[in-house]
Amino acid sequence: MSFDYFLGANTPLGFVPTFSDLTQRAEHLVIIKGGPGCGKSTAMRRIAEACESWGMPVERIRCSSDPASLDGVYLPALDTLYVDGTAPHVIEPSYPGAREQIWNLGECWDQGMLEARRGEIEALSREISRAYTAAYRFLRALGEVMEERRQQAMETADGEKLLRRAARIAESRIPHRRGAAEGRVIRIFLDALTPAGPLSLGDFSDWTVTELYDPEGLSGTVTGPVLSAARAAGYTVYAAHDPLLPHGAPLHLVIPELHWVLLTSGGLFGAAHTGARRIRLDLMKKDGVDTAPGRERELRELCRRLMELSSGSLGKAKRLHDELEALYRPAVDFRAVDRQVMGQIDRLKEAFTDKTRDSQWS
Structure with a gap:
């Protein structure tokens, strides 16, 4: 597949x-x-x-x-x-x-044709670099807000429930293979912030899909243990990370050998998957803890605005890169x-x- x-x-x-x-x-x-x-x-x-x-x-x-x-x-x-x-x-x-x-x-x-347009090529390249610099400034701010949201969610989440859920998913979906060599992990992204906004890839209509509904950034508590179980059983796992937390626990897991995908939805990235079994992580809360929904709404709106600003700068970089390609193309x-x-x-x-x-x- x-x-x-x-x-x-x-x-x-x-x-x-x-x-x-x-x-x-x-x-x-x-x-x-x-x-x-x-x-x-x-x-x-x-x-x-x-x-x-x-x-x-x-x-x-x-x-x-x-x-x-x-x-x-x-x-x-x-x-x-x-x-x-x-x-x-x-x-x-x-x-x-x-x-x-x-x-x-x-x-x-044609080297000569490109040398004749060196000034234009260098000027466009500098403009592209400046557009990316602006995008990364907005993305750094977005990363800080996302971390605040995640920390807030962790304070109210029931960690034991999340870990028990991870164990049940691993037990039901990952067959044990005695004596298997440790599986390999291939780090990928299924989601990206693009010039057109957030984009989630993956047509998994022919796969078995388990969906984690997670609007608060808790899915790593589940995907991390499931990834460890899959590796221990000797499976190759495509571990898809969150572009806003690229070195954290994966957002999604794809195991081709099992034709199975563990997808996260409900956040800034990750679309809901029709027909998937859905597990709601947002309901796994500690008893009697105030979840501060008003503050969460404010932070979520701030994230969306910062994503728009980041995407706008990436869009400018792409338009400039298209102009750069137009300078090169006649010389090819x-x-x-x-x-x-x-x-x-x-x-x-x-x-x-x-x-x-x-x-x-x-």
Whole structure:
């Protein structure tokens, strides 16, 4: 089963990448280099579409600053990752040629044309940087307000009830496997603050879904223990973190081997899932404790306003980046890019055909 996700997000700490969990573990890594507008995302989209036409599962890695673009494509059947290796998630090879390949689309541009527009390129790049700086200022403020909300919620939550609920979820959903090696964790984001506002990915209509309704930021008390149980049972877990708390407990868990997802909804991120079993964490309160609903409403409204301001700055950065791409595009020989893309697709088809033939004989 395939699904889309992010491997980086705009957060109160700035841009936080999580590419390393895949780049360090994929058997084959193709690092794509090149400038804005030279066809990196389009190349990966074409590769993904070709692989799907052969019946191969594909995981698309979206760009949180422009969700219509791709930052990467992972092909589990071949354990192969194509990834944009340029800023803000610069990736360099550790074993060049042996494990990683460099795919340089910069070979397809006219250096002279770009040098002639150097002043415009540098000016736009500085404006983009300033727009991101403004976005991160608002995001830092948003992170502080979110932490205040979470601390307030923790004071009234019944921690023992939350932990018991986590144990029941793990017991009912994660089969024990005796002697299994510890499972791997791949850190991702299913949610992002984008130029168009908050966005939650994940079409899990064909999966079994358990939904945690959590408007107060308590779900980590449940997802953390469930993640530990899944790892102990030897399962690979995609741990999807909260963009506003990127180093905290995950917001969602995806376990492909079990075709099961633990999703959080009700907060600033995370949409409700039709047909999911819903568990209401907001009802797991200590007896006789004032929950101060008026203050919570004020903080929630402040969060929404700060998200709007952050999104506005990200939108400005995207508009400027679109202008930067427009400067680069006329200098790119897209026929040369197309030849390189077809070469990659041919190699993948050969590898997939060989693997399919070998599996039929084994």
